[in-house]
Amino acid sequence: MLRVRCLRGGSRGAEAAHYIGSQLGRSFTGWVQRTFQSTQAAAASQNSCAVDDNKVTAPVPEDCPVCSYNEWDPLEEVIVGRAENACVPPFSVEVKANTYEKNWEFYQKFGGQSFPRDHLKKAIAEIEEMCNILKMEGVIVKRPEPIDWSVKYKTPDFESTGMYAAMPRDILLVVGNEIIEAPMAWRARFFEYRAYRPVIKDYFHRGAKWTTAPKPTMADELYYQDYPIHSVQDRHKLAAQGKFVTTEFEPCFDAADFIRAGRDIFVQRSQVTNNSGIEWMRRHLAPEYRVHTLSFKDPNPMHIDATLNIIGPGLVLSNPDRPCHQIEFFKKAGWTVVSPPLPLIPDDHPLWMSSKWLSMNVLMLDEKRVMVDANEIPIQKMFENLGISTIKVNIRHANSLGGGFHCWTCDIRRRGTLQSYLD
Numbered sequence: 001m002l003r004v005r006c007l008r009g010g011s012r013g014a015e016a017a018h019y020i021g022s023q024l025g026r027s028f029t030g031w032v033q034r035t036f037q038s039t040q041a042a043a044a045s046q047n048s049c050a051v052d053d054n055k056v057t058a059p060v061p062e063d064c065p066v067c068s069y070n071e072w073d074p075l076e077e078v079i080v081g082r083a084e085n086a087c088v089p090p091f092s093v094e095v096k097a098n099t100y101e102k103n104w105e106f107y108q109k110f111g112g113q114s115f116p117r118d119h120l121k122k123a124i125a126e127i128e129e130m131c132n133i134l135k136m137e138g139v140i141v142k143r144p145e146p147i148d149w150s151v152k153y154k155t156p157d158f159e160s161t162g163m164y165a166a167m168p169r170d171i172l173l174v175v176g177n178e179i180i181e182a183p184m185a186w187r188a189r190f191f192e193y194r195a196y197r198p199v200i201k202d203y204f205h206r207g208a209k210w211t212t213a214p215k216p217t218m219a220d221e222l223y224y225q226d227y228p229i230h231s232v233q234d235r236h237k238l239a240a241q242g243k244f245v246t247t248e249f250e251p252c253f254d255a256a257d258f259i260r261a262g263r264d265i266f267v268q269r270s271q272v273t274n275n276s277g278i279e280w281m282r283r284h285l286a287p288e289y290r291v292h293t294l295s296f297k298d299p300n301p302m303h304i305d306a307t308l309n310i311i312g313p314g315l316v317l318s319n320p321d322r323p324c325h326q327i328e329f330f331k332k333a334g335w336t337v338v339s340p341p342l343p344l345i346p347d348d349h350p351l352w353m354s355s356k357w358l359s360m361n362v363l364m365l366d367e368k369r370v371m372v373d374a375n376e377i378p379i380q381k382m383f384e385n386l387g388i389s390t391i392k393v394n395i396r397h398a399n400s401l402g403g404g405f406h407c408w409t410c411d412i413r414r415r416g417t418l419q420s421y422l423d
Contacts, residue, residue: 060176060177061177061207063206063207064177064206064207064208065077065202065203065206065207065208065412065413066174066177066178066179066203066207066208066209066412066413067174067176067177067413067414067416068174068175068176068260068411068412068413068414068416069175069176069260069262069414069416069417069418069419070260070261070262070310070313070414070416070421071259071260071261071309071310071311071364071406071411072310072311072312072313072364072366072367072414073366073367073414073415073416074365074366074414074415074416075139075363075364075365075366075411075413075414076138076139076140076412076413076414076415077139077140077141077142077411077412077413078134078139078140078141078142078409078410078411078412079141079142079143079144079168079172079196079199079409079410079412080127080130080131080134080141080142080143080168080408080409081127081143081144081164081165081166081167081168081403081407081408081409082124082127082143082144082146082164082165082166082195083120083123083124083127083164083166083398083401084120084124084146085114085146085147085148085149085150085164086114086115086120086123086149086163086164086166086401087112087113087114087115087149087150087161087162087163087164087188088106088107088110088111088112088113088114088115088163088352089107089111089112089160089161089163089186089187089188089189090107090111090112090160090161090187090188091104091107091108091111092160092186092187092188093223093224093225093227093245094185094186094187094223094245094246094271094272095107095186095188096227096229097227097229097244097245097271097300098186098245098271098272098300098302098353099352099353100300103352106352107352112150112152112161113150114150115352115400115401119350119397119400122397123395123397123398123400123401126393126394126395126396126397126398127395127398127408129393129394130371130393130395130398130405130408131143133371133391133393134371137365137369137391139365140413142199142412143199144165144168144195144196144199145165145194145195145196145197145198146165146195147162147165147194147195149161149162149163149164150162153190153191155190155217155218156217157217157218157219157220158187158218158219158220160187160188160190161188162188162189162190162191162192163186163188163189163192164192164401165192165195165196166398166401166402166403166408167256167401167402167403167407167408168196168408168409168410169255169256169303169305169403169406169407169408169409169410170182170184170189170254170255170256170303170403170407171184171189171192171193171196171254171255172196172200172255172410173255173258173260173410174410174411174412175260175265175285175289176209176418177207177208177209178208178209178210178211179200179203179204179208179209179210179211179412180211180212180213180255180281180284181193181196181200181210181211181212181213182213182253182254182255183213183214183215183216183251183252183253183277184216184252184253184254184272185216185218185222185246185252185253185254185271185272185273185274186272187218190218193212203412211284213251213253213277213280213281213284214250214251214280216249216250216251216252217250218252219249221247221249222246222247222249222250222252223245223246223247224243224244224245224246224247227245229245235299235300236297236299239298239299239300239301240297242269244269244270244271244274244301245271246271246272246273246274247274248274248275248276250276251274251276251277251279251280252272252273252274252276252277253267253272253273253274253277253278253280253281254270254272254273254302254303255410256303256304256305256407257270257272257273257302257303257304258281258291258304259304259305259308259309259310260310261310261313261421261422262418262419262420262421263288263289263290263418263419263420263421263422264289264290264292264420264421264422265281265285265289265290265291265292266291266292266293266294266304266308266310267281267291267292267293267294267304268293268294268295268296268301268304268307269293269295269301270301270302270303270304271300271301271302272302272303278291278293288418292326292329294308294324294325294326295324295325295326296308296319296322296323296324296325297322297323297325298322303407305361305406305407306319306354306355306357306358306360306361306404307319307322307324307357308324309360309361309362309406311362311364311370311388312364312367312388313367313419313421314333314334314335314336314421315335315336315338315386316330316335316336316337316338317338317339317340317360318337318338318339319339319340319357319360320339320340321357322357333421333422338382338386340359340360340379340382341378341379341381341382342378343356343357343358343359343360343376343379344359344375344376344377344378345358345359345375345376345396345399349396349399349400350400351399351400352400352401352402353400353401353402353403354399354402354403358373358399358403358404358407359373359376359379359404360379360404361403361404361405361406361407362379362383362404362405362406363405363406363409363411365391367388368387368388368389369388369389369390369391370383370388370389370390370391371390371391371393371405372390372391372392372393372405373392373393373394373395373396373399373404373405374392374393374394375394375396380392393405395408
């Protein structure tokens with residue numbers, strides 16, 4: 001398969017010609033324009049379809065700092081998020097659609113302000129300990145930059161404050177030696193990428209590919225402003241009809257709605273990932289990777305990894321409360337489908353942005369080691385019965401911000417090769 005590089009259009013050159021001409025007179029304008037047009041035409045005829053003879057399946061260079069094809073190869077380097085300065089997002093329509101009614105008063109009261117500071121302090125300490133344990137397990141740990149997320153910003157289409165850089169899995173997807181920055185769908189997360197730019201630029205300078213998906217305007221047209229969500233029954237009905245708070249006005253997606261298994265990547269249409277975003281990713285990754293859309297009996301789909309989590313070659317955790325409508329696809333391929341036990345997290349523990357099923361949101365260090373919640377004994381036993389040793393870590397307060405171990409991390413390098421597990 002040949003890759004073709006086409007030169008970008010010359011609109012900026014034309015603007016420059018117009019500006020120079022406006023300063024030096026119309027006669028000079030004509031000369032600049034003719035010169036620019038002839039140069040542009042010559043360049044187009046010679047280079048606009050320059051061919052790159054490298055095959056699409058060329059192996060990743062050994063010295064590339066970024067390389068990860070799945071969720072279970074031996075983990076060598078990871079980005080771990082930060083809870084520092086985390087702020088409650090303003091209670092906009094897309095936030096309301098992704099949160100539970102019992103928490104709406106919390107958002108209405110504290111939107112744009114810090115999460116409870118005592119709780120944040122404990123979360124920060126938990127994540128620091130998690131980083132230390134990863135390092136002891138031989139994993140290199142990188143962190144995003146601390147940023148003041150309380151600063152209000154304004155675009156031509158909306159105003160907001162920020163949220164956090166706690167969940168790198170939400171915004172970054174590594175496919176081979178490429179880091180893909182997701183466009184996101186919450187206005188409070190519009191500028192979240194800024195916290196990760198220093199570390200991503202370092203990877204880029206050391207040889208990694210770096211792609212930023214088209215950034216949505218997040219104008220009002222991207223959201224159903226009167227999205228009806230008065231009860232769980234409403235949510236179930238709308239999800240079954242394929243109706244979500246995000247429209248198809250422009251592509252949007254969170255990276256955490258995708259999960260990788262070599263050449264096959266699975267995604268769900270959710271409250272934050274629309275079909276246009278899925279199609280953008282499908283075209284971007286074709287033909288080397290196949291993107292499969294899954295759906296679930298889920299009244300509030302947002303991020304796939306606490307609903308379906310692939311933990312090994314031919315081994316997948318499937319949430320019993322949110323059954324996958326396409327689960328036979330995996331069974332016919334000979335995969336083992338495991339139903340994780342009910343989580344133990346108590347009802348009075350605050351989960352402002354997630355469900356209790358963060359218990360299955362685990363991080364595989366390799367096929368035989370998993371980082372799992374120290375409080376969730378039933379799922380620890382499940383892994384041990386599967387022959388997988390557990391690395392027990394307590395991040396209960398960090399869970400409150402909306403993620404488990406998988407969410408709080410983005411694996412940058414795993415020691416493995418590109419394979420197909422479904423052929």
